[in-house]
Amino acid sequence: MVRRKKSALVLNGVFVKKNCFLFLLAPLWLLGQTQQTISEVWQSDQGDGTYANPILHADYSDPDVVRVGEDYYMTASSFNCIPGLPILHSKDLVNWQLVNHALPKQVPLDVFDVPQHGNGVWAPCIRFHEGMYYIFYPDPDFGIYMIKTDDPNTNWSEPQLIKSGKGLIDPAPLWDDDGQAYLAYAFAGSRAGIKSMLLVCSMSPDATRTVENDVLVFDGHEKQPTIEGPKFYKRNGYYYLFAPAGGVSTGWQLVLRSKNVFGPYEEKIVMEQGATPINGPHQGAWVDTITGEDWFIHFQDKGAYGRVVHLQPMKWENDWPIIGKDQGNGVGVPVLEYKKSNVGKTYPKVTPPDSDGFNATSLGLQWQWHANPKLYWGLPTSNGYFRLFCQAIPEGVTNLWGVPNLLLQKWPSKTFTATTKVTFRAHEDGEKAGFLIMGRSYAYLEVKRENDELYVSQVICNNADLEGIETVGKSYKVKSYELYLRIAVDKGGKCQFGYSKDGKTFKNVGEGFIAREGKWIGAKIGYFAQRKGVTNNAGYLDIDWIRFMP
Incomplete structure (x- = not known):
């Protein structure tokens, strides 16, 4: 079992400090x-x-x-x-x-x-x-x-x-x-x-x-x-x-x-x-x-x-x-x-992964893209985070339904709260990143740079599969590049978004959103990073961790 502790990682009882030589020397099987x-x-x-x-x-x-x-x-x-x-x-x-x-x-x-x-x-x-x-x-x-x-x-x-x-x-x-x-x-x-x-x-x-x-x-x-x-x-x-x-x-x-x-x-x-x-x-x-x-x-x-x-x-x-x-x-x-089945022995509990500390030098198995991935969409690092680069919006695409570089995972339960710690380094105005609930309709918590300032807001797109248009809610100015974002999912797929500057006190952002399934798949949760136009030095989102709790 993997347990996340601030800037440390415990794997099978072995303490491995992030950002240190010991982490880099850990055996491949351990990571x-x-x-x-x-x-x-x-x-x-x-x-x-x-x-x-x-x-x-x-x-x-x-x-x-x-x-x-x-x-x-x-x-x-x-x-x-x-x-x-x-x-x-x-x-x-x-x-x-x-x-x-x-x-x-x-x-x-x-x-x-x-x-x-x-x-x-x-x-x-x-x-x-x-x-x-x-x-x-x-x-x-x-x-x-x-x-x-x-x-x-x-x-x-x-x-x-x-x-x-x-x-x-x-x-x-x-x-x-x-x-x-x-x-x-x-x-x-x-x-x-x-x-x-x-x-x-x-x-x-x-x-x-x-x-x-x-x-x-x-x-x-x-x-x-x-x-x-x-x-x-x-x-x-x-x-x-x-x-x-x-x-x-x-x-x-x-x-x-x-x-x-x-x-x-x-x-x-x-x-x-x-x-x-x-x-x-x-x-x-x-x-x-x-x-x-x-x-x-x-x-x-x-x-x-x-x-x-x-x-x-x-x-x-x-x-x-x-x-x-x-x-x-x-x-x-x-x-x-x-x-339970009689298989001759008793085995310990185990489940597919949902929470992730992004401490390994390969992406966790719970994560999938919406198309064949490109190397420059995002990369694991040896410093304990996953880096998503802001990608140009594809030509002719009206919303995220047509965007390939969505990093998402399945919902793990009927109710849960997902909290993530991220750092957003935008290099130009207009670059943004999102903590996303994706489906035929979708919503996300947006962190965007405008006029050299960062703003957080909720974005909703109804009927995305039918070329629906995104609507942006009230914006809140934030001073820190480092943020804690949260999505609480209640019965029936009702989602509430929020953010925090310190990871302790969270402010709700926007209205409640009722999630919808995708095409033949359930709603998914994850991230994206986006910009208009192509550049030779795009901004990026560093994802430190995501935790799923009741």
Whole structure:
């Protein structure tokens, strides 16, 4: 666990003073970004052998999980956010650590060098086969890609397009007992003009190409509208397709089975919302434990909070799964709390990181950009802060929706207060930096230089995705370059902004703001630095730390 103390860092019990030679000599493993952390604002593990859903109150959309021995690895959709394809690791299915991203940049590079909201990496699938980890991910505008590695904590291969085609989404492979390989997938109606259907085709065993013998194995139009997101499994001689239907926020979990890989498949709804508050419980992964238990991981769409991750118990009856709490009719409903999985051991609490001291010489894994990053957008330093440089507003861009150099992370909980210490060094009038809540509408606390003075104000942009215009609230003159900025998020995504000169007494700035989701992603929090026009000596924002507290 990493604990921040003013200008010092404590890593695994080792005290390292910032801005000193000892920090520079610290071993690379000590400064790594995969140190175990425990969030102050969300922990699913209740410490008494039970857990509370969601296990991740953060936007890990379309989660998929694979077990390899005693280890579980999860990935999720990342859309246009880079680095993409997060890799999370767990030992018990409840406590998850963010350990890597499989996609440092998104291809084609020229396309994703600018923001592509809602495009890019859709629902991926992670699998392990003959010593290799594979991720199959769709880009609805280009087709289905495959990447692989022998160690998910390190570098993954370059994306290989194994099935090209507009509107091909949600791939899931299956390696059969006889060595043959297959790929299930679906259609995105927005690109292909057709949807609510699942297909299966053959695939080379090395997963480098598909065979054009595609078969329509299920049409959901009559009873299972908007069926998509298949996951492919085999058990007791049956081929199974786990697939959500009914829509992201209103649907249910369907399972199909057949004795033949190409069908025909029979269908059964195995989980629905019922009387629970967990809407649209579907799309995810069946996994087991070394002790023989079965579990299902899925998401719930919570608007501005994104698609949060739930864990459900699962059992088999007559070769059909029941997910969640059985209602007595063979159809489950989600659980809010449950006993933890039996994995043979007890493991300590761990969560993905949210707070950051920016003490490492690489950017924390919780941070993503809105497009493929450029080196000159921002850099970690050896002095314990991250430096963001003021970038020129792109030509033709009316608001931050079209700006690529936004440094953001997912919301970690339903309520939290995020406080950050920053220093803003503007070199010219008009340069500004912002502490930002980003979505289809957004708001930020602006620090801007005008007439050689610094001013703080709240800026709001409603309907940014529809070219909305920013409005600037009352400005407050500040004398110090060093400031403490704060955003308090309450239930329903209500945000209040404030600033302080000493980090103790905060002044509210502007009106309350109700956050909105982005395109297929939740609202995010972070920073940007901006200017009009190009210069050879831009100003910058030094970010010392950010802390998330209840």
